[in-house]
Amino acid sequence: MGEPLRKIIIVGGGTAGWMAAAAISKVYQDRALEIHVIESSEIGIVGVGEATIPPIVSMNRLLGIDEDEFIRKTRATFKLAIQFVDWMGPDTRYLHPFGQLGLGGFPLPMSHYWRRLRAERGDEAGTLWDYSLTSQAALAGKFQRRLPYANAQADIAYAFHFDASLYARFLRELAEKNGVIRHDRKIEGHRLDSRGFIEAVVLEGGSSMEADFFIDCSGFRGLLIEQALGTGYEDWTRWLPCDRAVAMPSEFMPDIPPFTRSTARSAGWQWRIPLQHRTGNGLVYCSSFMSEDEAESVLSGNLPTAAAGDPRFFRFTTGKRKLFWNKNVVALGLASGFLEPLESTSIHLIQTGIEKLLKLFPDRSFRREDIDLYNRITALEYEQARDLIIFHYFANGRTDTDFWRACRAMDPPDTLAERIELFKGYGRVFRREDDLFSEISWTTVFEGQNLRPAGIDPLTLGMPIEGIGEVLRSTRETIWQGAAAMPPHPEFLARSCRAVLGADASAAVPA
Numbered sequence: 001m002g003e004p005l006r007k008i009i010i011v012g013g014g015t016a017g018w019m020a021a022a023a024i025s026k027v028y029q030d031r032a033l034e035i036h037v038i039e040s041s042e043i044g045i046v047g048v049g050e051a052t053i054p055p056i057v058s059m060n061r062l063l064g065i066d067e068d069e070f071i072r073k074t075r076a077t078f079k080l081a082i083q084f085v086d087w088m089g090p091d092t093r094y095l096h097p098f099g100q101l102g103l104g105g106f107p108l109p110m111s112h113y114w115r116r117l118r119a120e121r122g123d124e125a126g127t128l129w130d131y132s133l134t135s136q137a138a139l140a141g142k143f144q145r146r147l148p149y150a151n152a153q154a155d156i157a158y159a160f161h162f163d164a165s166l167y168a169r170f171l172r173e174l175a176e177k178n179g180v181i182r183h184d185r186k187i188e189g190h191r192l193d194s195r196g197f198i199e200a201v202v203l204e205g206g207s208s209m210e211a212d213f214f215i216d217c218s219g220f221r222g223l224l225i226e227q228a229l230g231t232g233y234e235d236w237t238r239w240l241p242c243d244r245a246v247a248m249p250s251e252f253m254p255d256i257p258p259f260t261r262s263t264a265r266s267a268g269w270q271w272r273i274p275l276q277h278r279t280g281n282g283l284v285y286c287s288s289f290m291s292e293d294e295a296e297s298v299l300s301g302n303l304p305t306a307a308a309g310d311p312r313f314f315r316f317t318t319g320k321r322k323l324f325w326n327k328n329v330v331a332l333g334l335a336s337g338f339l340e341p342l343e344s345t346s347i348h349l350i351q352t353g354i355e356k357l358l359k360l361f362p363d364r365s366f367r368r369e370d371i372d373l374y375n376r377i378t379a380l381e382y383e384q385a386r387d388l389i390i391f392h393y394f395a396n397g398r399t400d401t402d403f404w405r406a407c408r409a410m411d412p413p414d415t416l417a418e419r420i421e422l423f424k425g426y427g428r429v430f431r432r433e434d435d436l437f438s439e440i441s442w443t444t445v446f447e448g449q450n451l452r453p454a455g456i457d458p459l460t461l462g463m464p465i466e467g468i469g470e471v472l473r474s475t476r477e478t479i480w481q482g483a484a485a486m487p488p489h490p491e492f493l494a495r496s497c498r499a500v501l502g503a504d505a506s507a508a509v510p511a
């Protein structure tokens with residue numbers, strides 16, 4: 001085996017760079033390993049990744065973060081679901097909720113028994129979302145951490161919306177406390193050793209910094225993974241043709257809905273992310289069908305509150321690096337690939353990248369087997385996130401524009417086609433061991449986009465319909481009562497997390 005690493009350089013101080021620095025410095029406490037972050041305040045960060053999914057809660061735990069302090073310092077709000085508006089045509093909407101459907105008590109997932117009840121008793125079965133606590137709470141604007149049932153010990157499944165710049169700053173504080181050394185310098189080049197490994201980065205002015213291991217968090221540029229090592233990029237535009245975004249903040253929404261909203265527009269979709277002090281908004285669109293001026297006008301004409309800043313424009317190509325770990329460089333964040341934020345997966349992929357890196361942490365021998373495994377699993381995670389995003393486009397119900405018609409005409413990837421075919425039979429979703437999205441995620445999105453199975457699962461016939469009806473009726477009632485008993489989301493933020501909401505929040509110094 002090789003010698004231990006002596007020095008790591010993390011290139012970039014955005015969400016990816018500081019997440020990596022905070023996590024590695026927390027876990028690897030021996031200061032014999034130097035961890036340096038090089039970022040350029042002149043270049044800045046992308047500053048738009050503000051919606052997350054529930055596993056982020058475990059990242060916070062790994063970092064030893066006090067969640068209420070995190071909520072205050074990053075102006076965060078809670079998130080229970082993503083709402084999809086107008087994806088199936090005008091005035092349509094459905095939720096992709098976090099957490100469970102039903103309260104257990106059936107041998108198969110609850111959705112199968114709901115489908116049988118609906119087939120035999122029609123409206124008596126209600127909708128699938130009547131069995132989702134997070135859906136009912138989200139729609140009622142309610143939130144609390146603990147499940148609202150008698151003697152419940154577990155938490156609700158939740159994630160966060162936060163201010164991306166404040167999040168990077170928060171993580172930087174943690175990392176610097178752990179001994180990470182920050183350099184505000186611009187990198188202008190690199191030096192390779194005889195094996196083609198990165199030996200050093202060359203800084204503006206000509207000096208250089210050497211290290212054994214480099215983590216490329218330089219954003220879309222991919223300074224080391226692409227510009228230095230020429231790793232290559234797999235382009236997924238044929239499935240995800242949107243290649244531009246425009247973002248514009250607006251004033252805060254006093255009711256702070258505890259969910260992200262995604263509204264389909266003529267050639268893309270618009271996000272709405274409510275924070276404590278402002279609302280994040282943006283339009284992801286396809287430049288072959290919409291001009292920059294049109295995109296700006298669609299976004300500014302559909303803001304939920306008065307505009308509170310200028311538009312910022314982004315260009316991207318959806319896809320992933322051919323390798324995420326190449327030689328002595330691992331790419332995280334935008335340097336590793338890009339998936340549009342429809343299912344809030346990018347920050348999550350940074351997290352899983354860091355978690356895998358910690359499990360496969362290298363020494364100076366850089367074992368081939370570890371690197372290959374890292375690349376294989378990361379590619380799979382990217383593909384799983386990609387497939388759910390593609391499904392939204394492929395199964396859209398809009399007939400109004402060429403963009404949406406073109407999306408329906410695509411050939412989906414085989415992995416997605418297989419999932420669709422399986423569901424079309426008996427509403428089955430088979431969760432493989434490492435699947436990113438749960439059976440509930442796929443089921444609610446399939447149902448929400450009107451994918452209907454031909455039949456009900458034959459195993460449900462083993463239970464009398466009266467019994468199914470009774471269990472489902474009492475489940476609905478328990479869930480409605482639970483959601484009704486929860487406090488309004490703004491009240492929870494103010495009382496339990498001591499957050500300062502609204503205009504006052506902008507002036508408040510985070511505690």
Ligand SMILES: Cc1cc2nc3c(=O)[nH]c(=O)nc-3n(C[C@H](O)[C@H](O)[C@H](O)COP(=O)(O)OP(=O)(O)OC[C@H]3O[C@@H](n4cnc5c(N)ncnc54)[C@H](O)[C@@H]3O)c2cc1C
Nearest residue numbers: 012013014015016040046049051187219333334341346347
């Ligand atoms: C429009 C849009 C919306 C998004 N929304 C979401 C979302 O809701 N949820 C989600 O999970 N993800 C979202 N993402 C993705 C998310 O923003 C990123 O995954 C996340 O912010 C990580 O970015 P990063 O740290 O990789 O890159 P950046 O934030 O761009 O950071 C790059 C860093 O590298 C430094 N750097 C670059 N070049 C040099 C150089 N030459 N010398 C020195 N330093 C350098 C920069 O200074 C900066 O510090 C969105 C992305 C876009 C484009």
